[in-house]
Amino acid sequence: MTSLYEKLGGKEAVNLAVDKFYEKVLTDNRVKHFFVDLDMNAQRNHQKAFMTYAFGGSDHFKGRSMREAHQQLVEKMGLSDVHFDAIAENLVATLQELNVPPELIADVVKIVGSVEHRNDVLNR
Numbered sequence: 001m002t003s004l005y006e007k008l009g010g011k012e013a014v015n016l017a018v019d020k021f022y023e024k025v026l027t028d029n030r031v032k033h034f035f036v037d038l039d040m041n042a043q044r045n046h047q048k049a050f051m052t053y054a055f056g057g058s059d060h061f062k063g064r065s066m067r068e069a070h071q072q073l074v075e076k077m078g079l080s081d082v083h084f085d086a087i088a089e090n091l092v093a094t095l096q097e098l099n100v101p102p103e104l105i106a107d108v109v110k111i112v113g114s115v116e117h118r119n120d121v122l123n124r
Ligand code: HEM
Pocket: 031, 034, 035, 038, 042, 045, 046, 049, 050, 051, 053, 054, 061, 065, 066, 069, 070, 072, 073, 079, 083, 084, 085, 087, 088, 112, 121
């Protein structure tokens, strides 16, 4: 079966999506403060890991590691549903701008926006 990653256009398309997504996130007043002071390595990790998760290569990021990655953000910076929604919105807008077909965007949303995933990120 063709993976979502391939359907989206493979490496080049995904790299472009990552760049556009972060442009949006870093200028979005609702969430940009979470990324200020973050070292570039952590930011790059987030970018790549996020897209890997979003495009269905998710196994590695389930459970504890998603929970752990965001635990401090929940405890110290009040990471909550509002921020989660903003990030998801930026992802969808990015994919729309790249002319990704709606049915593929729906697949991405199913993965990233699942309740289980949200609860992991938000540590509940
Ligand atoms: C919605 C789906 C999300 C996914 C798939 C995701 C994915 C990840 C991953 C995989 C890491 C890196 C883990 C590591 O290598 O240690 C990470 C870290 C991080 N995430 Fe997310 N994330 C999501 C939501 C958010 C949201 C809503 C915010 C803030 C608005 C956020 C901000 C951060 C920050 C600032 C880090 C770095 C934490 C640190 O280095 O201390 N993430 N995320």
